[in-house]
Amino acid sequence: MSEALHQLPPLIASHVLLAAAAMALALVIGLPLGLASARKPGLAAVALGFAGLVQTIPGLALLALFYPLLLALSALLGGGVPALGFLPALLALTLYALLPILRNVIAGLQGIDPAILQAADAVGMTPRQRLRMVEAPLAAPVAMAGIRTAAVWTIGAATLATTVGYPSLGNPIFAGLQIERWDLVLSGCIAAALLALITDGLLGLIERGIGQRRRSLSIIGLGLLILGLLLACLPLLRAPERTVTIGAKNFSEQYILARLIGARLEKAGYHVAYREGLGSAVAFRALQSGDIDVYVEYSGTLWTDTMGRTDTPPRGAMLDGIAQWMAAGPKTALIGPLGFENAYALAVKPGAGMTSIADLATKAPDLTLGADLEFLDRPEWRAIRDAYDLHFKATRAYSPTFMYRALQSGQADAISAFSSDGRIAADHLTVLADPKGAVPHYDAILLASPRRAKDARFLAALRPLVNHIRVEDMRSANYSVDRDTDKQTPQEAARWLDSRTHR
Amino acid sequence: MSTEALAYEHASRRYAGVSAVDYVSLKIERGSFVALVGPSGSGKSTLLRLANRLDTPDTGRVLVDGKDIAQADPIELRRGIGYVFQNIGLFPHLTVAENIGIIPRLAGHAPVDVAAALERVGLSSDLAGRLPAQLSGGQQQRVGIARALAGEGKLLLMDEPFGALDPVTRDTLGKTVRKLHHDLGLTTILVTHDMAEALLLTDRIIVMAAGKIVADARPGELLSGQAGPEANALVAVPRDQAKRLAALLQ
Numbered sequence A: 001m002s003e004a005l006h007q008l009p010p011l012i013a014s015h016v017l018l019a020a021a022a023m024a025l026a027l028v029i030g031l032p033l034g035l036a037s038a039r040k041p042g043l044a045a046v047a048l049g050f051a052g053l054v055q056t057i058p059g060l061a062l063l064a065l066f067y068p069l070l071l072a073l074s075a076l077l078g079g080g081v082p083a084l085g086f087l088p089a090l091l092a093l094t095l096y097a098l099l100p101i102l103r104n105v106i107a108g109l110q111g112i113d114p115a116i117l118q119a120a121d122a123v124g125m126t127p128r129q130r131l132r133m134v135e136a137p138l139a140a141p142v143a144m145a146g147i148r149t150a151a152v153w154t155i156g157a158a159t160l161a162t163t164v165g166y167p168s169l170g171n172p173i174f175a176g177l178q179i180e181r182w183d184l185v186l187s188g189c190i191a192a193a194l195l196a197l198i199t200d201g202l203l204g205l206i207e208r209g210i211g212q213r214r215r216s217l218s219i220i221g222l223g224l225l226i227l228g229l230l231l232a233c234l235p236l237l238r239a240p241e242r243t244v245t246i247g248a249k250n251f252s253e254q255y256i257l258a259r260l261i262g263a264r265l266e267k268a269g270y271h272v273a274y275r276e277g278l279g280s281a282v283a284f285r286a287l288q289s290g291d292i293d294v295y296v297e298y299s300g301t302l303w304t305d306t307m308g309r310t311d312t313p314p315r316g317a318m319l320d321g322i323a324q325w326m327a328a329g330p331k332t333a334l335i336g337p338l339g340f341e342n343a344y345a346l347a348v349k350p351g352a353g354m355t356s357i358a359d360l361a362t363k364a365p366d367l368t369l370g371a372d373l374e375f376l377d378r379p380e381w382r383a384i385r386d387a388y389d390l391h392f393k394a395t396r397a398y399s400p401t402f403m404y405r406a407l408q409s410g411q412a413d414a415i416s417a418f419s420s421d422g423r424i425a426a427d428h429l430t431v432l433a434d435p436k437g438a439v440p441h442y443d444a445i446l447l448a449s450p451r452r453a454k455d456a457r458f459l460a461a462l463r464p465l466v467n468h469i470r471v472e473d474m475r476s477a478n479y480s481v482d483r484d485t486d487k488q489t490p491q492e493a494a495r496w497l498d499s500r501t502h503r
Numbered sequence B: 001m002s003t004e005a006l007a008y009e010h011a012s013r014r015y016a017g018v019s020a021v022d023y024v025s026l027k028i029e030r031g032s033f034v035a036l037v038g039p040s041g042s043g044k045s046t047l048l049r050l051a052n053r054l055d056t057p058d059t060g061r062v063l064v065d066g067k068d069i070a071q072a073d074p075i076e077l078r079r080g081i082g083y084v085f086q087n088i089g090l091f092p093h094l095t096v097a098e099n100i101g102i103i104p105r106l107a108g109h110a111p112v113d114v115a116a117a118l119e120r121v122g123l124s125s126d127l128a129g130r131l132p133a134q135l136s137g138g139q140q141q142r143v144g145i146a147r148a149l150a151g152e153g154k155l156l157l158m159d160e161p162f163g164a165l166d167p168v169t170r171d172t173l174g175k176t177v178r179k180l181h182h183d184l185g186l187t188t189i190l191v192t193h194d195m196a197e198a199l200l201l202t203d204r205i206i207v208m209a210a211g212k213i214v215a216d217a218r219p220g221e222l223l224s225g226q227a228g229p230e231a232n233a234l235v236a237v238p239r240d241q242a243k244r245l246a247a248l249l250q
Helices: A002-005 A008-039 A041-056 A059-074 A086-110 A112-120 A127-164 A169-177 A180-213 A215-237 A253-265 A282-290 A301-305 A315-328 A357-366 A379-388 A400-409 A421-426 A456-465 A469-480 A490-501 B042-051 B076-079 B097-099 B102-109 B115-120 B127-128 B137-149 B167-184 B196-202 B219-223 B231-248
Strands: A243-249 A272-278 A294-299 A333-341 A345-346 A367-371 A394-398 A413-416 A443-450 B005-013 B018-029 B033-037 B059-066 B081-083 B155-159 B187-191 B204-209 B212-217
Touching: A002 B137, A008 A041, A008 A086, A008 A127, A008 A169, A008 A180, A041 A086, A041 B115, A059 A086, A059 A127, A059 A215, A059 B137, A086 A127, A086 A243, A086 B102, A112 A127, A127 A169, A127 A180, A127 A272, A127 A345, A127 A469, A127 B204, A169 A180, A169 A215, A169 A253, A169 A456, A169 B102, A243 A253, A243 A282, A253 A315, A253 A443, A253 A469, A253 A490, A272 A282, A272 A490, A282 A294, A282 A301, A282 B081, A294 A333, A301 A315, A301 A456, A315 A333, A315 A345, A315 A490, A333 A413, A333 A456, A333 A469, A345 A357, A345 A379, A357 A379, A357 A490, A357 B115, A367 B102, A367 B212, A379 B127, A413 B231, A421 A469, A421 B018, A443 A456, A443 B097, A469 A490, B018 B042, B018 B187, B018 B196, B018 B212, B042 B155, B042 B187, B076 B081, B076 B102, B081 B137, B097 B102, B097 B115, B097 B127, B097 B137, B137 B167, B167 B196, B196 B231, B212 B219, B212 B231, B219 B231
Parallel strands: A243 A272, A243 A294, A367 A394, A367 A413, B033 B187, B033 B204, B081 B155, B155 B187
Antiparallel strands: A294 A443, A333 A443, A345 A413, B005 B018, B005 B059, B204 B212
16 A cells, blocks of 8 residues: 555646646636627527536546547648647547536626626616626525536546556556555545545635635635645646656556666666556657656567558567667667567467477367457467367457466466466466477567667666566466466566576 | 706617617706606617616716716716616615615715614605515505615616506605605606606696607696697596596585
8 A cells, every 4th residue: 555655646647737727728618608698699509518528428438539639630630640649638538628618707707686687787887897896706605516516527537547658646546446456446536536526615605705705715615625636736846858658558567577677777867657558559669759768668569550561570580670670760769678478479388299380280179269359360379270280179259367267277278368368377387389480579679769868877777687687486476476366566567577587 | 057957958868770869959957856657669668767777768868966977987887876766776686774874885985874864755764674575565665665774875867766656656656756855955856657647746847748848847837738739638637537536526
């Protein structure tokens, strides 16, 4: 739990910053739009209709939607618009906050007794005076209720910003869900809930001050709100030059390696921040744009998905090709392979008398293959099947946990596996060799952002990891995090892995 | 200076093709207390609203103190004309004192003597710090009148000011207004649908129907049936009630 709490302050800071910026933007748009809508019923119908429509889009989907939108916008403007991180999160949250603000500003203004508005005109108020002295104070309590709702929503929904690569209190929530660390999930949830409660309370104080005409109450509420905002954002004042952001995709191995990289960089004098739970497609773009400085990718993923290649060259040729492509195009750097692969592989129980896929092929017609849910539809399976002329008696698809149990219980005789999966070590399985080189290589490779590619000290701090992480150690580390009992944190697993690296 | 505090010259105002005020010409002398009576929808409130540009005539002119108000700044014009309405329209978030002081505050003039303004309408100065919701209906309308008079305008427009009040309050408030009218030398126009009130309070009664003036007479002339059929119909009710009340007393 203490580790979970330790990483909260910078996340709270960026969370608060995002929520506050989204609320400010929503107010800047919502207040005048609400005012104009209250005067023009036609505009109100359009504005409320739009805001209501936005509200029906799930928060996660709305965030995801901004990614292609901003990419297209960036292409249109000739680049420079970040499609990940702060901007899409800000825009999505702003749109989300708009509806309650708009609705309540309009309701507040339209709820004013017409006789009072007529009186305002009759005593000779200018439209501006009428707004300031009559309409604004009378609509304020209703409008404030909407602002409170919007603030609570925004603080809650800001946890989703994690998925577009902006650090928020969603980081421990998503990471904890992935590796089943409930203390992480709880720390994120409780922190976000407390933030929302405190904000709601202070806004409520302002609302009471307005409603009861007690200016001092409103000023105290506003003062505390600003003070809280400043306090929460203090951790952001650290020198950005020395801060390295380490990216991680959303599975245990990535979390562990991120912590290992972080430990090495901290030793070299860098301040380290983590951006975890990135989608596979998101990670490389985040590196390219400098949103993250370093992360671990897999050569096959980069080769096919990002570079769009369809061939399967040998290991060395693929790594050379990647290094050249990166230096030429995206100006990022391949620091080097870590020394293990996380590739598709076929595994059998120990003592099955097989060491390679060629051995398996001779016995396959009497055997059953257990596969994870997507393996049988993937090009990797077709490549292996065709290269070794594999014909099983039967194939069955399982969810990963059940697949390993099926192998143990004898329902399956061979299974598809990820070569660095911790359960291979735990179950003492034999990973079959691939003498024909049919399986594409998925070497874990360390990548650096354009800026860090020129940072000699940075590269020197990480180079000792290159080619020095053994697949057996990675499996053990993964298993220590994934297993059901006596779970280690990614940080603990990283420390253990570091001790096994000897460099 | 013109002797008319307020004059309409062929003023018309239509809403969606229906005439609310139909080619009305009218002169109201300085210092007079005039009632505008007529059934609902007869155009009397619209006619009143044309006087301070809360509404604008489609055709014709309205003159205040002999000057065409179409040429005047509507904000300045309204600050110089007292206006009281049935719904009272006190600002609920402002205290009694702030409500009364609003016109001088808007105009950037010296603040009003709230205690004196309250006393003038028969209220204790203790009420100055209260919010309108803490007052009775009659007290609220007295504050409404005090607010209308705080602009020091000599023209007072009242749109059914006693409509929402109980009969006893109506009567005492009517007397208060009559006294203020006299003491301050006001020109007062009172829109009402209560003929008895008009007969008892005012010097001149203008009867409207369908946007036109159908009768214009002093109270005595009206009671004696010299002001035409529409006026007679309106007068018949209080006259009959008075007879029946007198009969009950015997």
